Amino acid sequence: MKKIIVVGGGAAGIAAAQGALDAGADSVWLIDRNKELGGILRQCIHDGFGLNKYKASMTGPEYAVRSISEIYDNPRLHISRSTNVIGVKKHNDEYQIQIQNSEGLKWVGANSIVFATGCREKTRGMLMIPGTRPAGIFTAGLAQRLVNIENVMPGKRVVILGSGDIGLIMARRLCLEGAEVAAVIEIMKDSGGLSRNIRQCLLDFDIPLYTGHTVSKIIGRERVQAVEICEVDDNLSVKKETAQIIDCDTLILSVGLIPENEILSAAGAELCDGTENVKTDSYLQTSLDGVFLCGNSRYVHDLVDRVSAEGYAAGQNAALFIKMQNLIEFQDPVTMNAIKGIPQKTDIFCVLCPNGCRIKVDVNEKGERNISGNGCPKGVNFVEQESKTPSRIVTTTVKGESGRLIPVKSSLPISLDKAASYVKECQNMILSKNDLKEDRRIRVAGFPDAIGCYD
């Protein structure tokens, strides 16, 4: 029996397993290093995933649980969690993969491999930010995991460097959990984050955004006490004379992601010229025959739905490869058409889905309103609502009896000025087993129900 191994059980890996199974693979082995499948989706408790794939706006955990449930019971699938892939080598006409877990260290064979190992975050060290090296500096994804999974609060007054989407999402998240976000600092002249995220993560919470600035120094010997920020010139060099100090106890870095493919490159996969990215052909195959690559370990994607689509295609091709059938070409989608950058004051950005339509409202001489720019009818309602009581779907976590955090989202949009008290209400709840109902609804006193996400 020919075997496919999928390395990495995040969105891409789950989809790859599904693609391989659907294409008729006899045996698919999905290996993940974490205790639970889902990868980074587990900590992305915010809403807005799945519009392409599931035609619904879901939180990261919901998306993960749903994708896993689609393959979980398949008898041709074997899942190994808490298992690390250490190395890969070619042995005769099959591949050998070295895995390490609490049961041992061994080499296992596979006829085809799909790598779906995700990406990692750029660090303070890579940016070479001068200053001290105190406690209180975190990358955004790490902070996200700490807050949403480990139930640990990184700090009380936060500065975020980088206005990419993860930085924006964390600004809102920390704000809702009671931290003060003193500033978001962006070195470029405009933000690279989605306009709808700037709307709903920064503007909604009056968090100042400094574009054309960077953190020029970290201050504080034991714990961060402040950061120095400076304007930058056209070469992105610091203009020392513009230095100003912002007091804070935490610096969060959201300064970019790097595809993680050390194992693959160590195994000899060719890299794209001048980068650390692994080269793939139009079938998502690397320079190693039968070894495929997908998701954020191929390049950093802006939508998880696209990661899933690509993972599915890679898995499918792995199955076709071992059956010696023709592979199917994969076309990378064009860059997302969602609007990025800082919204104009007069802009209304619909936040109902990741498309984030920029909606224009013109009033003619007769006082009639003409609404344009909305991609779907929901946009009209959004404008109505936004002009009366801006409301948002609020996501947070609730503590379960075991101490574990359960991601929840409000079943209905909540008016913005009440979002913080909704989250606070959730902060004080402890969810017992009896509260876990079939419909996943959790009563939140004085608010719409919360919808919990648990396996």
Place this chain on the structure above:
Amino acid sequence: MDNTYDIVIIGGGAVGCAIARELSKYRLKVAVAEKEPDVACGTSGRNSAVVHAGFNNKPDSLMAKFCVEGNLHFEEYCQELDVPYFKTGKLLVAFDKNDLETLQGLYRQGERNGCKGLFMLTAEELDRKAPYVKGIGAMFSSNTAIINPFLYTIALAENAHENGVEFLFNHELTGVNKEGDSYKLFFNNGLKETITARYVINSAGLYSDKVSQLFGINKYHIYPCRGQYLILDKRISDLIDIPVYPAPRKGIGGLGIHVTPTSDGTVILGPSAEYIDDCDDYESTRDVIDRLLDEASQLIPDIKRKYVIGQYTGIRSKQAPEAEGGFRDFTICAEEGTHLINLIGIESPGLTSSIPIARHVCSLVNQWIPLTETGTFIGKRKAPMRFRDLPDSEKERLINQCPEYGEVVCRCEGVTKKEIKDAIENPLGTVTIAGIKNRTRCMTGRCQGGVCLANLTEILINEYGYKPEDIVYRSEESKYYTGRVK
């Protein structure tokens, strides 16, 4: 509790710990008082991690004597202490005729100091040895080695502790009262406790002048001289397998910016030499970072900005100010009319010299208290397993024995859960994130803790019952978290 000690050593650096270990061979009650929560928090852990050969030091100096002696025996020390040691050798590269003359001078000085293994290389020989360096000639020192100074200092401390030395962490000496033949020592650890010491050894590094002042001896002054380093990713370590230094230029108060592989597979470049006012000012600065990269890439053109994964800073405790060129020999003496041994200005090559210095200090102690061996001293130490360095068969055996060896906590450096637990349960009883990092290399790889800090946090909270707000980076003041979210 009996708070009276025969000897109290102030400072848990490499030298303080080496002295503690040497003294643990004798019938003495010894304690080390360290202001930080762990050993190797100061200069001992913040340097180039090189075991020097001894050609750089003035003939007949203590530096030359102890360095040559330390270098000669360092491999034995490391075997005994079970810490890694790599005899890489070292290159000093000449770029012009003056440099060549300097190197010839160093060669002669080295011979006078008793260094072995020095060779002058032509440009061709240099090219064969290190094709990535473009010089017109070089000196090769075959006995230079690299170590991990944290593991070395921790090993000294743990072995001293196994042989009966007490370690008093978070004990910063703030006052001394002479009481009869002894000293009463006061600390600012908030416990209002005092301890009594018959003799005190001041191995306080950057603060040795201030500690000396507490005993009424005001003649020393330390000039802190900062050195910044950058850490490069392992990707470049395939290329650079030997420490590469430029031929030293006069008056810079250091050995020049050099490029050194580390015993853990990364590469470091630095250090700068900046005289500063504050012994705790470990800040890095943009100008120096740029200069380090500039000078290092002049030395080795393959060094690029994109390889940088981290930075650190150390401070040399110099006895000579910048105006004097920065060089002065170690001061190691029993102060007349006191029960105090002062060690002042222990900078490079202090790490290499640490055990010879400790033996010398013992001979000074012996003039006060005739030393008799306990007969029970065991110098051989067993380090916790370093899983990633083992062959596969051994790894399999260990996982079978203890499944926690199978769980990877830090993927960049291949650190397992068992190793993390060993570090948390270390014999010195100190638990800080920096301590775990220094013992295991968790968080030191290319993700710099992006993944493994959360894993560590989870272990500390779930398996050791820590509250988030009790997890500290280096000291009580460096709390990592403000509490639970809910």
